[in-house]
Amino acid sequence: MxxxxxxxxxxxxxxxxxxxxxxxxxxxxxxxxxGPSPKAVAAGQAALAGAALYPDPDWSVLRAAISEVHGLAPARILCGAGSMELIGCLIRAFAGPGDEVLGTDYGYLFVATACLQAGASYVKAVEPDFTVSVDALLAEVSPRTRIVFLCAPGNPTGTRMPNAEIVRLRDGLPGDVLLVVDQAYGEFDDQDPAPVFALAGRGDTVVLRTFSKAYALAGARVGWGLFPEAIGHETRKLLNPNNVSAVSQTMAAAAMRDQxxxxxxxxxxxxxxxxxxxxxxxxxxxxxxxxxxxxxxxxxxxxxxxxxxxxxxxxxxxxxxxxxxxxxxxxxxxxxxxxxxxxxxxxxxxxxxxxxxx
Ligand SMILES: Cc1ncc(COP(=O)(O)O)c(C=O)c1O
Incomplete structure (x- = not known):
């Protein structure tokens, strides 16, 4: 062996x-x-004929669609083969052996696996009544904490955090601890997404979203995130070049435009x-x-x-x-x-x- x-x-x-x-x-x-948007299906079918070529490594059309809909700078957006790819690369880029990633009792299970893949320790704060407690998270921050990983709304709890609580968490964390807010179910939450996206402007927070849930494209494997420039620069080094297929990029862009x-x-x-x-x-x-x-x-x-x-x-x-x-x-x-x-x-x-x- x-x-x-x-x-x-x-x-x-x-x-x-x-x-x-x-x-x-x-x-x-x-x-x-x-099912997904019929416009996304039609766009994907049309893109099939171009499969001889590698996809756009910069996800330009997809980034433009996300940027238009959400009012975000395209350069701050990274796309992954599912948000799982972005989660894995973020953890590998910012935590390794001897470091801690802090999540919550019932946080998304793949984060624990991604920590094992990076050799980092995964530490959990209690989640009373299936709801994330900002105070419990802040109490678990140690000098070894490199990343705090928040799933909001939560999987598997389904509960949400008020935006103000997410902002309070960020305000309470040391500036050298990266906060990742995984909003895979964000489209099902009727809160305004703007205050959470605005956190990425501080340089210490990443917000992740996916096309797998409310856009009904789980099989296309497309996730995206809003990254501060320096965090995105480092994370991108770990993404596979040409990570999202051309068909998937095309479908996701059309789905994003079909709000x-x-x-x-x-x-x-x-x-x-x-x-x-x-x-x-x-x-x-x-x-x-x-x-x-x-x-x-x-x-x-x-x-x-x-x-x-x-x-x-x-x-x-x-x-x-x-x-x-x-x-x-x-x-x-x-x-x-x-x-x-x-x-x-x-x-x-x-x-x-x-x-x-x-
Ligand atoms: C909370 C959460 N984050 C991320 C993901 C990964 O989504 P995907 O890799 O399909 O974008 C899921 C999938 O179930 C999830 O529940």
């Missing part, structure tokens, strides 16, 4: 969602319940999510208020969550178990077509009524 570097040998592979038996309806990956389609997806998702959550609350589940395209479902015990998972699977529905997040008593349901959500709600309400949630 040829040994890898010790920190790679010590890590487990990232656990992707179980896809279930063939024919299973997946509510496990926080994919969009709705009406994105807003319709966000509104229709909320219109399915809220009655689903309300039905579960009425049945007695303590569901945290979601500002995303999924709902976290806490059960009384891990055994109850497993029992409910078995019933849902038997009916062809696959939710995501949350043991990896230290929440074995929870399942997470991505919002899908109304008939699937109605079936899931029915099964879960009956499970509760029959006294199995204990």
């Amino acid at each position: 040829i040994p890898p570097v010790p920190y790679v040998a010590a890590m487990a592979p990232y656990a992707l969602a179980d896809l279930g038996a063939p024919g299973t309806v997946s509510l496990a990956q926080n994919e969009s319940a709705f 009406a389609h994105m807003r319709a997806i966000a509104a229709q998702t909320a219109a399915i999510r809220d009655p689903f959550a309300a039905r579960l609350v009425a049945a007695g589940y303590p569901i945290p208020a979601s500002h995303t395209n999924f709902v976290l479902i806490p059960f009384a015990s891990a055994e109850a969550a497993n029992g409910a998972d078995r019933r849902l699977r038997a009916s062809g529905l696959l939710l995501r178990g949350m043991a990896g997040y230290g929440l074995p008593q929870c399942l997470r349901a991505t919002i899908a077509a109304p008939e699937h959500m109605a079936r899931a709600a029915e099964i879960l309400a009956t499970f509760k009524e029959d006294g199995h949630d204990r």
